[in-house]
Amino acid sequence: MSVNGRSRLALVAAGVGGTAVAGFGFAFGRDIYKKTRKNAELIAVLAAAVFCPFIGGRGLVRGHDRGIFGTIFVTLLGSLLLIVAGFCAAALLMFMVLLFVNHGNADSPLPLALFGGFMVTATIAGIGVVVGVCQRPRRLKAIAVAKFNERFLKENGFRETDGDDITHYDAYDQSLRFLEAHPDRLVFMAVGRRGKRAFIDLDQDGRMVSYSGVK
Known part of the structure; x- marks a missing residue:
């Protein structure tokens, strides 16, 4: 990745x-x-x-x-x-x-x-x-x-993988799969936790400003 x-x-x-x-x-x-x-x-x-x-x-x-x-x-x-x-x-x-x-x-x-x-x-x-x-x-x-x-x-403990099912791990070792990008956020699926999502919010220039954690 x-x-x-x-x-x-x-x-x-x-x-x-x-x-x-x-x-x-x-x-x-x-x-x-x-x-x-x-x-x-x-x-x-x-x-x-x-x-x-x-x-x-x-x-x-x-x-x-x-x-x-x-x-x-x-x-x-x-x-x-x-x-x-x-x-x-x-x-x-x-x-x-x-x-x-x-x-x-x-x-x-x-x-x-x-x-x-x-x-x-x-x-x-x-x-x-x-x-x-x-x-x-x-x-x-x-x-x-x-x-x-x-x-x-790096500061928020994100790690990327080379896999397709699991594309990232967050600072809490929660496995994530990147789903899609929107102008204001990146959307992840929490692998192994049905229906749960995680988000990275973006500003108008595409800078990452916050991580929501799994919701």
């Missing part, structure tokens, strides 16, 4: 949600298709050119619950590597397009491809940064609430 070492219950109460993954399609000309061994390879390069800079730019600023090493190697270096990968993909696509348009008759298109790839990558990464800045306050608030809830559970 934990996620990356964190209490799943604390995250549920804090309202930390998942992310949605979107897909897309694109139609390419027959001549460009012939310049690639597989259509899937070209789609992968295009996806890298679009998504890597966006995710990298967003990841730099959106806020994370990481230690110093995670911040350095994942938030900073990882995000920058994604942006660089996106630039390489964008420059490659620009190079292929310029070769196709000029039919190989013009001077080397490499400088123009690099410049175009840089501009595309900078634009997409900039969009990612803007999205990350917009997401940052809500994410940081949710992270702070989850940490607060971790302390609440």
